[in-house]
Amino acid sequence: MDTIKLDLNLLLTLEALLTEQNVTKAAARLHLSQPAVSAQLNRLREMFGDPLLIPARRGMTPTAKALDLLIPLRESLEKLRQTLYSHQDFYPERAHLTVTVACTDYIQAAVIMPLVLALRQKAPGVRIAVRNLDMAQSDQQLARGEVDLVFASRDSFHKQLHTRFLFDESYVLIGRRGHPALKANLKLEEFVQLEHVIVSPSGGSFTTPIDDALAAFGHQRNVVMSAASFLFLPEIVNKSDLVALIPRRLLQAHSGPLTVTELPWLAEQFDICLIWHERSHNHAGHRWIRELIVSMNA
Structure with a gap:
C-alpha cells in the first residue's frame, strides 16, 4: 500500500462493498450516492494496488486480496464500534x-x-x-x-x-368457517381423518415432528398437501375443506373468517x-x- 491517507470512511465503504458485492446496494447501506461510492472504490483500488471487486454476471465478485481483507476488516471495525457505542446513549428518534x-x-x-x-x-x-x-x-x-x-x-x-x-408457542387447528367436521372437543381419531395441509420449509415433505409424535402412538394423519409457508395456510383452508395446524400467534396477523379449534391433547410446543x-x-x-x-x- 502506498502513502495515500487511509480514513475510516474508506474502510466502512470497503466493508459495505465486500458485504453487498454491489455498488448500488452498498451506497444504500451507507446512505451515500452511487457516484460517491464508486469514487471511494477507485481510491481503495489505488491504495491496495488491487481491483478488489470485479464485474460479474450479477453484481461484483471479490478478488483473492479482498477476501483476505474481509475478516480482519470486519473484526477491526466491530471492535471500534463496540468501543464507541458502548459508551454512548442511544436516541431512537434520531x-x-x-x-x-x-x-x-x-x-x-x-x-x-x-x-x-x-x-x-x-x-x-x-x-x-x-x-x-x-x-x-x-x-x-x-x-x-x-x-x-x-x-x-x-x-x-x-x-x-x-x-x-x-x-412459548403452541398450535391451533384452523379450517374454513362452517367446516362440517370441526367442533369443540375434537378427538384424536377424528383429527387424523381430516384432510391436512402442512408446512415443509425445505419443500416437499409430508411429515413434521407432529407426525413423528402421532406415529409413536400408532396414528397417521391424512396429509394431502405440503406448503412452503405458514402465511398461505389461512387462504388455502378458507377455499377448501382442508385443515391446518398453525402457531397460535399467527392468528393475530390474520383477520379473515376462520374456525379455530383448540386441541388440548396436542402437547407439541416450541420456544x-x-x-x-x-x-x-x-x-x-x-x-x-x-x-x-x-x-x-x-
Whole structure:
C-alpha cells in the first residue's frame, strides 16, 4: 500500500462493498450516492494496488486480496464500534441504523411486522432487513456480521451465543368457517381423518415432528398437501375443506373468517428466543431494539 491517507470512511465503504458485492446496494447501506461510492472504490483500488471487486454476471465478485481483507476488516471495525457505542446513549428518534434479522415467515408476520410498525413511531431512522432463516448457516452468519438477530429455538444454536427467551408457542387447528367436521372437543381419531395441509420449509415433505409424535402412538394423519409457508395456510383452508395446524400467534396477523379449534391433547410446543452474537452485544442501538422486541412479546 502506498502513502495515500487511509480514513475510516474508506474502510466502512470497503466493508459495505465486500458485504453487498454491489455498488448500488452498498451506497444504500451507507446512505451515500452511487457516484460517491464508486469514487471511494477507485481510491481503495489505488491504495491496495488491487481491483478488489470485479464485474460479474450479477453484481461484483471479490478478488483473492479482498477476501483476505474481509475478516480482519470486519473484526477491526466491530471492535471500534463496540468501543464507541458502548459508551454512548442511544436516541431512537434520531438514530440511523440497519438491523438484519433471520427468521421464518411465521415470525415475519407475528413478530417483525408489529416491530416495524412500532419503529416507525419510535425510531423512524431504524431499518429492518429480513432474511429467511437458514439453520445450517445462522451461526456463521451471526459471527460474520451478515445477520444481527435470529429468531429461533434456543437449543438450535451454539451455547456461546447470547439468547433471550421471548415466548412459548403452541398450535391451533384452523379450517374454513362452517367446516362440517370441526367442533369443540375434537378427538384424536377424528383429527387424523381430516384432510391436512402442512408446512415443509425445505419443500416437499409430508411429515413434521407432529407426525413423528402421532406415529409413536400408532396414528397417521391424512396429509394431502405440503406448503412452503405458514402465511398461505389461512387462504388455502378458507377455499377448501382442508385443515391446518398453525402457531397460535399467527392468528393475530390474520383477520379473515376462520374456525379455530383448540386441541388440548396436542402437547407439541416450541420456544422462540432472540439470539445474537457478542459482536453486537454492547451496541447501544442493538441493545435498545432487543429490549423493544422483548417488551412487545412478553
